[in-house]
Amino acid sequence: MTIRDDHVLAGDLAAEAGERLLALRDEEGFGDPSALRARGDAESHRFLMEALARLRPSDSVLSEEATQQERLDSRRLSAERVWIVDPLDGTREFAEEGRQDWAVHVALWERGVLTAGAVALPAQGRTLSTAEPPVLPGPPAGPEAASGQEPVARPGGGRVRIAVSRTRPPEFVQKLAYLVGADLVPIGSAGAKISAVLTGEVEAYVHAGGQYEWDSAAPVAVALASGAHASRIDGSALTYNQDDPSLPDILVSLPGLAPTLLAGIRDLHR
Structure with a gap:
């Protein structure tokens, strides 16, 4: 795992957690969705927490899978750097065979703003990251639509x-x-x-x-x-x-x- 800066780290961690989740899907299968969801949440959380503790030991972390006591830890609120992670976003979809619309989230908050982040979409084979932000499609064309005006069109035509x-x-x-x-x-x-x-x-x-x-x-x-x-x-x-x-x-x-x-x-x- 390369560690050049926070942007790259966010992408690396999200992508690796996603690869682990794909492997877990293959290992467990879909016969027991509840067990697959529980194991996916727990193992991805453990990986991200251990990696951040090792690579950014002075930073705080807020995770969906943290305990209530960990979420209420006052040190997080006074910290200058806090990693905000969702080890498995879309747990329902993760446990449904063939679904690709689930993700891993890793973000860094610093002094009031989000400064780095990555979303791994493992089943889609891609990770979107602030290291190389995606290029947006062109702006919607046509008149604005609100309060009874004509519908706005999407880039390339068609309905939004x-x-x-x-x-x-x-x-x-x-x-x-x-x-x-x-x-x-x-x-x-x-x-x-x-x-x-x-x-x-x-x-x-x-x-x-x-x-x-x-x-x-x-x-x-x-x-x-x-x-x-x-x-x-x-x-x-x-x-x-x-x-x-x-x-x-x-x-x-x-x-x-x-x-x-x-x-x-x-x-x-x-």
Whole structure:
């Protein structure tokens, strides 16, 4: 494993954890999904915690799989550098044979901002990282769509696509899609959804109704490094390493589409 800087480290750790998860899938099979999910969460968490303790021993870590006591450790809140990790984002999809929409997240927060991050998509054979941020597709073409205006078109033509949860798409996002003339695309993990924005499979991801910092820190770091828009659904900034790690809503989109979506969301919440 090469250790040149934090960007490379995030990518290396996410990719290696992903390779280990793929091997675990092959070893365990899909006969007992609950056992596969539990083992995947635990083993990926253990690998990332041990690697960060060895390679960045003075840094703090916030992991989805940490104990409640570890999450409440006051040293994290006063630390200048905190790694925010989700060892297995999309546990449900990980344990379903053939599904590729699960991920590993590794992000670094420093003094109030995300400075490095990587999202490994092991079953897709790729890792998106701030070391080499993805090049975004072109901006949406056509008139803005909100408050009854004409639908906005995606790069290359066609209707805008918005990624949503497979299992619990927010009702207001269905209304937003109708308002702006968009299609909804169900995708598994949050990391896979945000990555789909960055790779051109969709143009936006909108979610409300419950998430945590580890669900979005790494993909948001990569999205911001790529020049994408990332915010709360009211347009305010996403903040990390908070006492309460709940971060219940998010909008990630191509930058030219963000004003349309934010205006539509405001209209729906009036």
